[in-house]
Amino acid sequence: MAVKGIIRPERDVYILSSSAVVGREEYKGPLGKYFDVRDGKDDSFGMKSWEMAESEMQRLALNGAFAGSVISQADVGFLFAGDLQNQCVGSNYGLLNFGIPYLGLYGACSTASEGIMLASLISGATGRKAAAVSSSHNCSAERQFRFPMEYGGQRTPTSQWTVTGAGAFIVGTAPEETKHEGRNVRVADVMPGIPLDKGITDINNMGAAMAPAAADTILRYFRDTDTSAEDYDLIITGDLGREGSGILLEFIRSEGYDISSVHNDCGLLIYDEVMDKHAGGSGCGCSAVVMAAFILEKMRRGEYDNVLFIGTGALMNPVVLNQGQSIPGIGHLVHLVSED
Amino acid sequence: MAVKGIIRPERDVYILSSSAVVGREEYKGPLGKYFDVRDGKDDSFGMKSWEMAESEMQRLALNGAFAGSVISQADVGFLFAGDLQNQCVGSNYGLLNFGIPYLGLYGACSTASEGIMLASLISGATGRKAAAVSSSHNCSAERQFRFPMEYGGQRTPTSQWTVTGAGAFIVGTAPEETKHEGRNVRVADVMPGIPLDKGITDINNMGAAMAPAAADTILRYFRDTDTSAEDYDLIITGDLGREGSGILLEFIRSEGYDISSVHNDCGLLIYDEVMDKHAGGSGCGCSAVVMAAFILEKMRRGEYDNVLFIGTGALMNPVVLNQGQSIPGIGHLVHLVSED
Numbered sequence: 001m002a003v004k005g006i007i008r009p010e011r012d013v014y015i016l017s018s019s020a021v022v023g024r025e026e027y028k029g030p031l032g033k034y035f036d037v038r039d040g041k042d043d044s045f046g047m048k049s050w051e052m053a054e055s056e057m058q059r060l061a062l063n064g065a066f067a068g069s070v071i072s073q074a075d076v077g078f079l080f081a082g083d084l085q086n087q088c089v090g091s092n093y094g095l096l097n098f099g100i101p102y103l104g105l106y107g108a109c110s111t112a113s114e115g116i117m118l119a120s121l122i123s124g125a126t127g128r129k130a131a132a133v134s135s136s137h138n139c140s141a142e143r144q145f146r147f148p149m150e151y152g153g154q155r156t157p158t159s160q161w162t163v164t165g166a167g168a169f170i171v172g173t174a175p176e177e178t179k180h181e182g183r184n185v186r187v188a189d190v191m192p193g194i195p196l197d198k199g200i201t202d203i204n205n206m207g208a209a210m211a212p213a214a215a216d217t218i219l220r221y222f223r224d225t226d227t228s229a230e231d232y233d234l235i236i237t238g239d240l241g242r243e244g245s246g247i248l249l250e251f252i253r254s255e256g257y258d259i260s261s262v263h264n265d266c267g268l269l270i271y272d273e274v275m276d277k278h279a280g281g282s283g284c285g286c287s288a289v290v291m292a293a294f295i296l297e298k299m300r301r302g303e304y305d306n307v308l309f310i311g312t313g314a315l316m317n318p319v320v321l322n323q324g325q326s327i328p329g330i331g332h333l334v335h336l337v338s339e340d
Numbered sequence: 341m342a343v344k345g346i347i348r349p350e351r352d353v354y355i356l357s358s359s360a361v362v363g364r365e366e367y368k369g370p371l372g373k374y375f376d377v378r379d380g381k382d383d384s385f386g387m388k389s390w391e392m393a394e395s396e397m398q399r400l401a402l403n404g405a406f407a408g409s410v411i412s413q414a415d416v417g418f419l420f421a422g423d424l425q426n427q428c429v430g431s432n433y434g435l436l437n438f439g440i441p442y443l444g445l446y447g448a449c450s451t452a453s454e455g456i457m458l459a460s461l462i463s464g465a466t467g468r469k470a471a472a473v474s475s476s477h478n479c480s481a482e483r484q485f486r487f488p489m490e491y492g493g494q495r496t497p498t499s500q501w502t503v504t505g506a507g508a509f510i511v512g513t514a515p516e517e518t519k520h521e522g523r524n525v526r527v528a529d530v531m532p533g534i535p536l537d538k539g540i541t542d543i544n545n546m547g548a549a550m551a552p553a554a555a556d557t558i559l560r561y562f563r564d565t566d567t568s569a570e571d572y573d574l575i576i577t578g579d580l581g582r583e584g585s586g587i588l589l590e591f592i593r594s595e596g597y598d599i600s601s602v603h604n605d606c607g608l609l610i611y612d613e614v615m616d617k618h619a620g621g622s623g624c625g626c627s628a629v630v631m632a633a634f635i636l637e638k639m640r641r642g643e644y645d646n647v648l649f650i651g652t653g654a655l656m657n658p659v660v661l662n663q664g665q666s667i668p669g670i671g672h673l674v675h676l677v678s679e680d
Binding site: 103128 | 343344389415417426428435436441442444445447454458461462465466534535665670
């Protein structure tokens with residue numbers, strides 16, 4: 001097996017439970033009914049700051065994931081988590097009281113995929129249960145990366161809307177420990193991404209910065225496994241949005257593959273066109289909630305059997321962009337199969 | 341084995357190589373001669389910004405680690421990295437051109453230990469080689485967390501000095517792949533930390549915020565393995581500094597153990613008292629360079645056989661502290677043994 005190739009967990013590992021918590025806009029969107037918990041009022045989740053609201057979403061999401069399994073927090077050996085806030089405080093504070101050994105991640109919007117990947121590998125290696133949580137909050141992210149919402153700044157057509165949401169996943173080796181109905185979802189194998197920087201410097205066009213790295217991972221995966229689009233029911237990217245998805249399909253086509261018939265993107269699924277979110281959703285919470293609530297549910301119902309999930313991230317901060325750097329992207333792949 | 345207990349890598353895993361890059365103050369300190377690369381002039385490493393200087397240190401450190409082994413970058417399957425800059429850009433940009441599958445971490449000053457831990461577990465599970473890199477830069481960190489250096493602000497007695505340095509480690513299962521002379525250093529087992537928040541709100545007293553979590557990990561480890569201080573040549577904490585080290589010894593004593601005869605701290609080793617660094621060094625680079633250059637070298641020479649390294653981190657950011665939150669700490673443990 002290639003040094004940089006796919007990795008199979010050493011034991012069979014399953015996503016035993018998942019849960020998604022979202023804000024008002026996400027609840028109004030086409031996936032609204034799938035989400036477990038929402039704040040339909042003001043996205044504050046009863047907290048005094050947007051930062052603490054995001055932490056509260058993480059806490060609620062992990063609680064929800066526990067409720068979807070027979071597992072208690074005392075049974076979980078590892079908790080992988082991250083978010084977009086500086087120093088990942090959304091996760092640090094939100095998950096503090098669970099008392100679970102904690103491994104902080106920074107993968108930008110790819111964090112959900114990075115967390116599921118590492119949780120699955122470590123669970124497969126040790127036989128212990130692991131959890132992965134990630135989140136974003138529109139108001140904490142926008143004021144940190146661009147402008148406070150109160151400015152009412154105009155957004156460009158390629159800009160994406162940072163999702164207010166948190167998703168949590170519990171993985172383990174005993175599929176009977178789930179309370180979710182339907183088929184089991186197994187993490188068949190994973191492939192970590194290699195960062196790529198193609199010179200994009202526009203903070204309002206993250207999709208373009210992330211698409212080349214997503215394409216690189218998908219192409220490496222196809223070649224390593226000798227498969228192509230026909231072998232999968234769905235190839236879903238993290239949050240490339242409209243702009244980035246177009247670039248992805250183009251990149252992959254230029255290498256002799258066509259995934260357009262099975263490709264979708266978490267950033268395109270979460271909002272309707274009429275919701276004025278421009279190029280779609282983004283943020284660590286975007287793929288986390290779409291996977292946790294919608295895609296996994298469809299896999300449990302048997303609507304998808306064989307899914308490639310490629311979480312994508314833009315690995316920058318505003319300081320280095322102001323210093324003239326361009327934006328590296330990354331795409332981590334998790335291969336999911338549903339089984340009886 | 342307890343769910344939250346120690347974990348042994350599934351194959352024997354060794355730290356095959358390590359390298360440390362430091363700034364001027366660290367080179368002037370008592371460990372100066374051990375470091376591989378330094379910028380003795382102005383800590384810019386030839387770059388135009390402090391942020392890019394930090395990235396350059398990471399690049400140099402990983403290059404140095406490759407030089408200390410027969411391994412090339414094409415042989416490495418996983419690269420775990422993180423730093424203190426917002427969105428971990430020190431790592432993202434510094435390691436971009438290595439082309440290695442990249443898993444970003446956020447563990448604050450515990451990142452070196454978190455990286456060695458995950459690299460060892462994944463290397464042990466897959467048989468592939470992995471690397472871990474972390475860094476901090478005094479000038480990028482101080483202006484982000486406290487004040488720009490140019491203000492010349494007065495520092496409090498409990499404050500620690502953010503180390504300018506980057507450390508890199510390459511782990512793998514074949515000890516003959518090292519070029520370092522002397523004994524082999526094996527990662528015997530690890531124990532991830534559980535975050536704890538004891539209510540410290542002073543950004544100039546990180547040691548006090550981190551000490552309870554370090555104590556918790558050490559005590560859990562002693563109980564899980566039925567060992568105590570007498571079983572180790574050295575118990576070295578990440579960077580509690582003078583204030584935090586005192587609190588750690590006190591905490592551990594209150595639970596019936598005494599580690600004072602074998603305890604040291606990376607933050608106390610790196611500067612001399614006369615260097616006016618107040619409570620000692622800190623930052624992701626502190627334990628990274630002290631371990632990479634000094635402790636591992638002493639283990640290779642046979643001066644230490646059996647070492648517990650507990651990397652410590654403070655999981656906060658200035659925004660949430662300004663909002664009135666206190667500072668959670670964490671301590672990840674890596675157990676190292678030297679062998680012929």
